[in-house]
Amino acid sequence: MSEPDAVAAHAGLASSEAARRLAADGPNTLPDARPHGWRTILAGVAREPMFVLLLGAALLYLALGEARESIFLAAMVVLTLGLTLYQEGRTERALQALRDLGAPAATVIRDGARMRVPATDLVAGELLVLAEGDRVPADAFLVEAGAMLVDESLLTGESVPVGKRYGEDAGDRPAPGGNDVSWVFAGTLVVQGDGMARIHATGARTELGRIGTALARIRPPEGALQRQTRVLARRMAVLGFAVSGALVALLVLRGGGWLQALLAGLALSMSVLPEEFPVILTVFPAIGAWRLARSRVLTRRLAAIEILGSTSVLCVDKTGTLTENRMALQALWRDGVRHDLARQPLLPDDLRELLDVAVLASKPHSPDPMEQAQRHAASAQPARPVRAGAPLHEYGLIPGRPALIRIWSRADGPMAAAKGAPETIIGLCRDAADGRALRAAAAMAQEGLRVLGVAVADHVAPPWPDDPAQLSFRLLGLVGLADPLRADIPDAVAACRAAGVRVLMITGDHPETARAIARQAGLADGAVLTGVDIAGLDPAALTDRLARTSVCARTVPTQKLDIVRALQCSGQVVAMTGDGVNDAPALRAADVGVAMGARGTDVAREAAELTLLDDRFGALVPALAAGRRIFSNMRKAMAYVTSIHVPIAVLALLPPLLGWPILLDPVHIVFLQLLIDPACSIAFESEQADPDLMRKPPRPRDAPLFGRRAIAAALLRGLWAALLLAGCYGWALASLPEDEARATAFCALILCNLGLLLASRERGGPLAALRVPNPLLAAVGIGGVLLLALSLTVPGLAALLRMAAPPPAWLAVAGLTAVVMLAGVQAVQRRVS
Incomplete structure (x- = not known):
């Protein structure tokens, strides 16, 4: 049934009626077990150690009769909550934008025409169009189906796909798992065939929704990054509380008051807690993913952000990724x-027969650009009498036979039309043994x-x-189609090579076709490995051959998984592109799976970490750069947080131990947090990429986010300060009154904090970092x-x-302290570099 006939036989909804039902029934989404409202965020903040310490300090000041200090800390509690709400809200908005972009789409009939709409907008009564590779978005009754098989293992646990047929009456919805029934269910996967279905239930009313409702109260497990940061925070909290307890005991034994001792202990605890680490590890990837989405690269899993920076091999498709996926018939060969159609658009009768048979060997209404190009070329020729009737078989x-063969009824008897790889088609023909056709195919492929x-x-x-080989085929000839290279590919490939990232083309095309495109794209000179070669190699031999290969040709999708595993065995970090159902295992196995957003199947997009919304390979280069930039900025922020906590902790601990007046109370720590928090979560996130970031080789696979050397350097800067x-x-204590001495040291601490901000930018030293603009970082400094x-x-x-304002000379001493600190850091960094 043609598309207009199908639409006429099964009318879809009007857009106005779909909008009315959507407003009445709600979106087609499953229950969300993780609410993200402001109450949830506040409850999470209230459990954080820093919040508890602030509240405790406010109560202690109140007990001491220091109402002003107590009110100030209470105000800081409110401010902390407000900043957290803003920060969490910004992160959640970025994540929601990603969820909106990543929401699956569905093809429906509305207003009498096919259109793609977000799956969340589907409503009961909608006419849904399903094709191979689609994830079914709602429970629906089939009104049209052709050889459809559906994997319902998500609901039944049964791995064998079940057959589907279309029915006349929806009746009662059966349980999932039945064979040869007319219902399809949300969350299941169409593995073969296509059809149309009338939606019966959406969202929580589907079979999958019922399971989701039952699971809504189950808390999902924490990710590895969350566990690591939580463990780190707990260890530092235990250390801080232990040291603070010892300090309180020491001050009391010396004859100090309990409440004053507790305040000193609280200040020390607050100085030790690295509460900024979880912020850095959450906000940076989320905002970075949002930035990538603006470049038409969707990050479905935030963990992929840190892996991007270490990617060493990009395995890419040819068609649609390196090329424009815009086929046009260019040449025909016969006898x-x-x-060449460019010189002679009209075809003689013998070549017209060649083109007509190629069209008959194509699927009707296929989205394949090659088949569309053949249909377009045939329609441009003068009309001919219809010689074929209905398809019969x-x-x-299949992997061993890359050819499509369709049998048609005809007035003088059925005929079989075959189209596919030249060597396969020639092998089916008994009259093509002289080798001319193979030589012609090779010559055309070289172009x-x-x-x-x-x-x-x-x-x-x-x-x-x-076996169709039993049919008596005769060779009609060859058709050659051109798919031009995307204009930005040579520059993108050159950028990857400069960054130490190898590009490996994987295609089902003829080796000579693949080699020609590789030359145009500027891929590194290397061998061409075919699918037949791959099938005959063991994993060790394949690993060795891939090291010298730039193109894998005549491959089948299942061999992508072998290629990924072989590259990983040699220590490579692999990013793999794919678009089909069969690509899903390779996308899942790759370190970073990259799905095609325009032509990719739902299964491929779900298996991948990244989705190229416009299928452009060129978009991967800024994604790689963004991944490296995010990783680099996270390390800079963590270096800054580590270094600044050292002098704060020392200045909170040392004066009580030496019998000096206490320098840092909780109010001073809160004052410092007003500078540290925006610096690490906003200013460093907006830091520009280092100029040579994409001229360095990728970092090793096992490189930690914040290694021992980086920790040691940050600690040394902090100890020097x-x-x-x-x-x-x-x-200052030896020369000034206590309040003026405290003001002098506190001024020096604030200025040294700004110096450590510059030092952590790692651009050839603090002085060199001043020449690179960062408006948010400058705003933090001016605000401080x-x-x-x-x-x-x-x-x-x-x-x-x-505090009391010290004499100008002592303000100069505070500034000199920061200058000496910067000079020392600059000297060390210059010597190391």
């Missing part, structure tokens, strides 16, 4: 004579053409044989200086922090 493509052989078998009769700050405070000026000049704020 030793080649015909079909031999589909970069996609070459298909075409054959016909006249007067065939049922019963149809199991702590040493200078302790000296500054001791010197303004807050410091207010704390010294506003009487109420100065009294709250127990």
Whole structure:
């Protein structure tokens, strides 16, 4: 049944009626077990150690009769909640944007025409169009089906697909798992055939929705990154509380008051807790994924962000990825004579027969660009009498026979039309043994053409044989189709090579066709490995051959998995592109699976970490750069957090141990957090990529996010700053009143904090980093200086922090302390580099 006939026989909904039903029934989504409302976010914040410490400090100040300090800390509690809501909301908005982009789409009949709509917008009564590779989006009753098989293992646990047929009356919805029934269910997968179905239930009303409702109360397990950061936070919390407890005990034994000792202990605990780490590890990938989405690259799993930066091999399809997937018939060959359509658009009768048989050997209404190109070329020729009737039988493509053969009724008896790989079609024909056709196919393939052989078998009769080779085919000739290389491919491939990322083309095309496209794309010179070669190699031998290969040709989709595993065995980090159902295992096995958004199946998109929304390979290059940038910025932020916590902890612990006046109370720690939090979560996230980021080789597979060397460097910077700050405070105490000495040391700490911000940018040292603009980082620095000026000049704020403005000379000492700290860091970084 043609598409117009199908639409006429099964009318779809009007858009207005679909909108009305959507408003009444709600979206076609499953219950969400993870609410993300503000109450949930606040409940999570209330369980954080830093929140508990702030609240405890506020209560202690109240018990001491220090109402002003207590109110200030209570205000900081509210501010912390507000900042957390904003930060979590920003992250959730980015994630929701990704979820919206990644929502599966469905083909429906609306207003009498086919259209793609988000699966969430489907409603009961909708007419749904299903094809091989589609994930069924709702429970529906089939009104049309052709040789349809559906994998219902998601609902039944049975791995064998079940057959489907269309019915006349929907009746009662049966349980999933029945064979030869007329119902399809949400979440199941069409593995063969196509059809149309009338939607019966959506969302929570589907069979899958009932399971989802039961599972909604089950909390999903934490990911590995969440577990690691939670363990780290707990260990640091235990360390901070233990050291703080020891400090409290020491101060009490020395004769100090309990409440003052508790305040000193709380300040030390707050200084030790690295509460920014979970923020960095959550916000950076989420915002980075949102940035990638603006480049038409959808990140379905945030874990892929950190893997992107270490990708060393990109395995890519040719058709539609390197090329435009816009086929046009360019040449035909028959009986030793080649015909170029560009010079002679009209075909003589013998070549017209060749083209007609090629069209008959194609699937009707196929989205395959090659088959569309043949149909378009045939329609451009003068009309001819219809010689074929209805299709009678079909031999589909199988791994050992890359050819499509369709048998048609005809007035003088059935005929078989065959089209496929030239060597396969020629092998079916007994009259093509002189080798001319193979030589012609090779010559056309060397020009970069996609070459298909075409054959016909006249007067065939049922019963149809199991093997079409038993039919008496005669070779009609060859058709050559051109799929031009995308304009941005050579530059994209060159950028990958400069970044140390190898590009490996994997295609089902003829080796010479693949080699021609590889030359145009600028792929590294290497051997061409065919699917037949791969089938005859053991894993070790395949690993060895791939090291010298730039093109894999005449491969079948299942061999992609062998290629991925072989590359991984040699230590490579592999990104693999794919679009079909059979690509899903390779996409899942690859370190980063990349699905095609425009032509890819739902199964491929679900198996992949990334989706190219416009199928462009060129979009992978900025994705690689973004992955490296995100990883680099996360490390810079973690280095800064580690380094700044060292002087804060030292200045919270050392004065009580030495018998000096306490320098940092909880109010001072909160003041510092107002600078540290936006610096690590916003300013570093917006940091520009290092100029040579895409000229370096990818980092090793097992490289940690924050390794021992980076930790040691950050700790040394922090210790150097702590040493200078302790000296500054001791010197000020010997010469100034307590409040002025505290103000001097606190000014030096704020300025050293800004210096550590610059040092953590890792651009040849702090001074070199000043030449690279970062507006958000500059805003943090200016804001810190303004807050410091207010704390010294506003009487109420100065009294709250127990500070008094020191003489100008001692402000210069505070600035000199930061300068000496920066000079030391600059000298060390210059020596190391």
